Amino acid sequence: MSDEIKNIFKVKNFGAINEANINITPLTIFVGPNNSGKSYLAMLYHIFTSNTIELKINEILKDFPKSLNNGDLLFVQNLITKFTDENTEKLEEYLENNDNLNSKPYKIDLKDIESYIIDILEKFYLNYVNEEIEMFFSGKINELINLKPAIENISNGVFINYNNIRFENKNNELKITGIDFNNIKELLNLKMNNSLFKINITEGNIELNIDMENLIPYLQDNSKESYIKFICRFLLTEITKQILIAIIKRKSYYIPVEKTNVIHDFKKILYKQSKNINNGYLNIQKNLAEDFLLMDYTDEGDFYNMAQKLENELFNGNIIVDTQQGFPIFLFYRKDGLKVPIERTSSSITELTTFILYLKNMLKKGDTIIIEEPESHLNPKKQRILVKYIVQLINQGLNIIFTTHSDYIIEQINNHLRLNNMKENNTKLNLMKKYNYTNDDFLDPENLSVYAFRKTFKEVEDYSYNVHKVSFNELGIEITEIMELVDDLYNESEEIIDKLLE
Secondary structure, eight states, X not given: OOGGGOOEEEEEEETTEEXXXXXXXXXXXXXXXXXXXXXXXXXXXXXXXXXXXXXXXXXXXXXXXTTSOHHHHHHHHHHHHHHHHHHHHHHHHHHHHOXXXXXXXXXXXXXXXXXXXXXXXXXXXXHHHHHHHHHHXXXXXXXXXXXXXXSSSOOOSOEEEEXXXXXXXXXXXXXXXXXXXXXXXXXXXOOEESSSXXXXXXXXXXXXXXXXHHHGGGSSSSXXXXXXXXXXXXXXXXXXXXXXXXXXXXXXXXXXXXXXHHHHTHHHXXXXXXXXXXXXXXXXXXXXXXXXXXXXXXXXXTTHHHHHHHXXXXXXXXXXXXXXXXXXXXXXXXXXSOEEEGGGSOHHHHHHHHHHHHHHHTOXXXXXXXXXXXXXXXXXXXXXXXHHHHHHHHHTTOEEEEEEOXXXXXXHHHHHHHHHHSOSSHHHHHXXXXXXXXXXGOOOGGGEEEEEEEESOTTSOOXXXXXXXXXXXXXXXXXXXXXXXXXXXXXXXXXXXXXXXX
16 A cells, blocks of 8 residues: 555544554454554544535535634634735735746745635634544533553643654643655645646645636736735635545545444434433434434445345345434335344344445445444354454445454454465365355455554553554564463363363
């Protein structure tokens, strides 16, 4: 995977996490003991890529800046005025020496617009992030600092780096403390080529070419002042739009481990929420219920057919949604023709209902689905089937992050890696035929990253974990913690059996 498309997420001092440096790949797996920060890290990444924030920003972008409320519009106008004042002298000099900006581009150092990018992101993105953090974690960012007061030499404060933007907690909320301009193209991919403008980013600069003659109809008059105001307004408006488009280009959905309750109590959750009644459900569960309410069940997502194959193979039936009453009612339709309410089915079906509904009706290629413990309530055989479909889904363009405690899941992942690594010969073809694999079941190691959550200090009882990337080879992944547990169990069983037979 090239550096240009890496999706790096760095976190320090958040919850149980001392330090994490994650490269999100098409398939990303978190393993580790309970209470080690797996769900915290997964949920934090979801917040920065939230489908909810994406919807809010898309509303802003529909007719930007006309779509803004009065306060936000004034904020943008003030930024444009400030930007114009700072660039007027330089533009005046440039216009005097260049009759047409098409002949030689006007250059702006990226460092000179850093403060504007930060102001824009904090206003239209980070405010939503802080709201989501407080909602999902039921507390402000300063309450979520790594709980390790007994350990010395640990810096205070939460640090996050996402999309080459650095965040830090200040005054009970996250603030942007800087931008890595060495990788700015990942964030600010300004490219425009029309009858009026050409914009491009080169090393450290924004380059602007303008066709001065075609610009005249858009100006108040033919004065330099009109040219300068229009150029500055256009450039900062376009930068704002492109930043917001870039920041939401990775969109994620989250399925928590407590998903069955959402299916069972769907109506109750939404009713009590509409009445502002504290219903005792987690905010992540309420968010999931809202997704189901807003989901368009007539719209087949990019993975609809895959979802049908998955549910048929796992459950010998289909999950269907009745919306005739204006409200979604979840049913399970067995192949023998029997329809039953989903809450009367087995826990294995209700556990996977959320995943299947997202696949059928919402997820598009390029989206990310985050699942806590997908193995919940599935026997080992069904866990293996689920992994097979997960591999096929990422090969079709879906990104998946999941947490797991299951050695069955890890070993099945290994089989998909091993198949990919085998040489093309009759032995491989015979194995594929015997175990019903196709080329869609191959897992390219470039598309996989696995992270183990391990105690920061083994010699003390603490709540601090570092996140380590797990290496793997042609034989697959070997996670020390899982292997040690399996070995311990085997050795204990062997000793008990030996004593029993003495």
